[in-house]
Amino acid sequence: MLRAGPFHTALRWTIAARGLSLDRLRDRLAARGQSVSVSTLSNWQRGVSRPDRRDSLRALTELETILGVPPRALGRLLDEPAHQGRRQPLAPGTPMAVAHRLRADLDAPAEPELDILAVHEDVTILGPDRWRSTARIVVRARRSGVRRHVVLQHSQGDTPPTFEAGRDCELGRLRDSPDCGLIAAELVFPALSRGEAYALEYHTSGPVTENYHGHWLRAGQQLELTLRFGPDCGAERAHRIWRQDGRVPHKDVERLRVIGSRLVYLVDHDIGPGFHGIRWNWQT
Missing domain, CATH: 1.10.260 (434 Repressor (Amino-terminal Domain))
Incomplete structure (x- = not known):
C-alpha cells in the first residue's frame, strides 16, 4: 500500500x-x-x-x-492527484457500464439519494458448494421522499444468487446480466424524511465457487461480517482481505481467528474504500 x-x-x-x-x-x-x-x-x-x-x-x-x-x-x-485510486469497480471484470445500465433499468438516480452508513452480514457456508446470508444495511436519506434502494450483487459461477426481502422492506424489481454475473435488486420501504436513518434487510443465497466473501465499500462506512460454517465443512485458516479496485488481486491484510473451525468474525467501524472481506482455507 x-x-x-x-x-x-x-x-x-x-x-x-x-x-x-x-x-x-x-x-x-x-x-x-x-x-x-x-x-x-x-x-x-x-x-x-x-x-x-x-x-x-x-x-x-x-x-x-x-x-x-x-x-x-x-x-x-x-x-499523486487526490482522485487517483478511488474509483471502485463492483467486482473484477464487471464493466461499470453494465452496473449503470442495470441501475437505470430500475430507475435508480445517477446521484445517490441515500448514504450507506453500515453493512452487517451474517453468512452461512452450508457446505463446499452453497452459501446463504442475511444482510442488513443502515442508510440515511439525503432528501425527503426516498423509498427505494438498489442493491447490486456479483454472483459466483454461472448461477445468479437468489434474493428475498427481510424485515422492514419489500423486494421490488430484479434485473440481471448473466454474461457479467451481476444482478440488481430493488428494495422498497416507507418514504423517509431528509436525514432520517433506516435499516434494510435482505436474504441471498447461491453456489460457492470461491473461498472468499465480502463487499465493495466507500470510505467511512462500517462493516460487520460473520462467516459460519455448517456441519459438513469448516475453515482451517482465515484472513481479512482487501483490494483497492478490480484491477489488482486481493491482499491478505491480517490473519483472523477461526473459532472451532466454524466461526470467523470481521468488524471495522471506519472502513477505507475498496473491497473488504474474508478469505478462508477449507479444513482438510
Missing part, C-alpha cells in the same frame, strides 16, 4: 498495523511540537482531506517517524 497508495488508504492501514489509536497519535505528535486534532487525522485516513499546508506537511513528517515508515513513504503519495 505504501508503494501503490492512495495516500489515505496507506495511512489508514499503516496506523492499523502499528495498533495506535488516533488519540495516541495526536498525543505523540503534540509531544513532538505538532498540533493535529483527532478529527483531522480521521479525515486524512478517510480521504476527506489531505495534508497540504506547510504545518500539516511538517506534522506528516513526524507522523512517518512515529509510525516507523521510511521518510517520505507517505508524503510521496501526496504527489
Whole structure:
C-alpha cells in the first residue's frame, strides 16, 4: 500500500498495523511540537482531506517517524492527484457500464439519494458448494421522499444468487446480466424524511465457487461480517482481505481467528474504500 497508495488508504492501514489509536497519535505528535486534532487525522485516513499546508506537511513528517515508515513513504503519495485510486469497480471484470445500465433499468438516480452508513452480514457456508446470508444495511436519506434502494450483487459461477426481502422492506424489481454475473435488486420501504436513518434487510443465497466473501465499500462506512460454517465443512485458516479496485488481486491484510473451525468474525467501524472481506482455507 505504501508503494501503490492512495495516500489515505496507506495511512489508514499503516496506523492499523502499528495498533495506535488516533488519540495516541495526536498525543505523540503534540509531544513532538505538532498540533493535529483527532478529527483531522480521521479525515486524512478517510480521504476527506489531505495534508497540504506547510504545518500539516511538517506534522506528516513526524507522523512517518512515529509510525516507523521510511521518510517520505507517505508524503510521496501526496504527489499523486487526490482522485487517483478511488474509483471502485463492483467486482473484477464487471464493466461499470453494465452496473449503470442495470441501475437505470430500475430507475435508480445517477446521484445517490441515500448514504450507506453500515453493512452487517451474517453468512452461512452450508457446505463446499452453497452459501446463504442475511444482510442488513443502515442508510440515511439525503432528501425527503426516498423509498427505494438498489442493491447490486456479483454472483459466483454461472448461477445468479437468489434474493428475498427481510424485515422492514419489500423486494421490488430484479434485473440481471448473466454474461457479467451481476444482478440488481430493488428494495422498497416507507418514504423517509431528509436525514432520517433506516435499516434494510435482505436474504441471498447461491453456489460457492470461491473461498472468499465480502463487499465493495466507500470510505467511512462500517462493516460487520460473520462467516459460519455448517456441519459438513469448516475453515482451517482465515484472513481479512482487501483490494483497492478490480484491477489488482486481493491482499491478505491480517490473519483472523477461526473459532472451532466454524466461526470467523470481521468488524471495522471506519472502513477505507475498496473491497473488504474474508478469505478462508477449507479444513482438510
